[in-house]
Amino acid sequence: MTAEQDPIKVMKQEVGKAAAARVQSGAIVGLGTGSTTAYAIEYLGQRIKSGELKDILGIPTSFQASVLAKQYGIPLTTLDEVDHIDIAIDGADEVDPQKNLIKGGGAAHTREKVVDALADLFIVVVDSSKLVDKLGSTFLLPVEVIPMAMTPVMRAIEKLGGKPELRMGVKKAGPVITDQGNMVIDVKFDSIDHPAELEKTLNNIPGVLENGLFVGVTDIVLVGEVKDGQPSVREF
Numbered sequence: 001m002t003a004e005q006d007p008i009k010v011m012k013q014e015v016g017k018a019a020a021a022r023v024q025s026g027a028i029v030g031l032g033t034g035s036t037t038a039y040a041i042e043y044l045g046q047r048i049k050s051g052e053l054k055d056i057l058g059i060p061t062s063f064q065a066s067v068l069a070k071q072y073g074i075p076l077t078t079l080d081e082v083d084h085i086d087i088a089i090d091g092a093d094e095v096d097p098q099k100n101l102i103k104g105g106g107a108a109h110t111r112e113k114v115v116d117a118l119a120d121l122f123i124v125v126v127d128s129s130k131l132v133d134k135l136g137s138t139f140l141l142p143v144e145v146i147p148m149a150m151t152p153v154m155r156a157i158e159k160l161g162g163k164p165e166l167r168m169g170v171k172k173a174g175p176v177i178t179d180q181g182n183m184v185i186d187v188k189f190d191s192i193d194h195p196a197e198l199e200k201t202l203n204n205i206p207g208v209l210e211n212g213l214f215v216g217v218t219d220i221v222l223v224g225e226v227k228d229g230q231p232s233v234r235e236f
């Protein structure tokens with residue numbers, strides 16, 4: 001790694017490459033969303049272009065993933081056309097020691113959960129800054145909500161001890177709108193002690209489509225690190 005390189009970017013590239021290297025010819029691949037997975041999609045495309053990988057079909061988790069897949073020459077399919085997903089590669093905003101996740105920094109967690117949970121092998125790709133002892137310590141928990149239910153859902157979240165805020169657009173006036181046409185409420189919880197319970201409780205509030213807690217879904221976490229200026233990838 002050179003002194004000019006951004007270590008976070010290098011970690012994301014390395015981990016993306018390592019995940020793409022695990023895909024085998026003939027695989028149906030869940031394509032995650034975000035800046036880290038973008039590198040995995042790019043390297044997957046390179047392996048297809050070089051002829052090393054054949055007969056790959058991608059299932060995108062977002063508009064972003066489908067645009068990238070088309071850009072890098074990955075043929076796409078849908079969940080209506082296949083009966084399984086061999087492997088899914090996706091990023092995360094936080095990863096705890098039990099491999100539970102917070103996702104949704106890009107407002108894509110609803111489709112991501114559908115695809116990632118269906119995969120026979122779900123690989124999470126993160127740089128080391130995403131590792132936490134407890135979920136919720138560095139990142140707000142995203143909750144996708146249908147627009148007409150925004151206010152009652154926020155009240156219900158407050159009753160659970162969360163501090164909700166509507167996610168606003170950047171370079172766009174007004175709220176972020178998801179690929180499904182909904183809104184995202186980011187919630188600060190003082191402490192997420194029981195993620196599995198909270199995941200279910202939040203999804204049980206009428207008007208909530210999906211929240212960003214991914215509990216018991218991950219098979220492998222690939223972590224990009226830089227030690228003594230040298231990038232490496234470790235697995236847990």
Ligand SMILES: O=C[C@H](O)[C@H](O)[C@H](O)COP(=O)(O)O
Nearest residue numbers: 034035036091104105106108
């Ligand atoms: O909604 C977005 C996703 O859950 C992303 O996978 C997550 O936010 C991580 O993205 P990044 O790799 O850009 O940090």
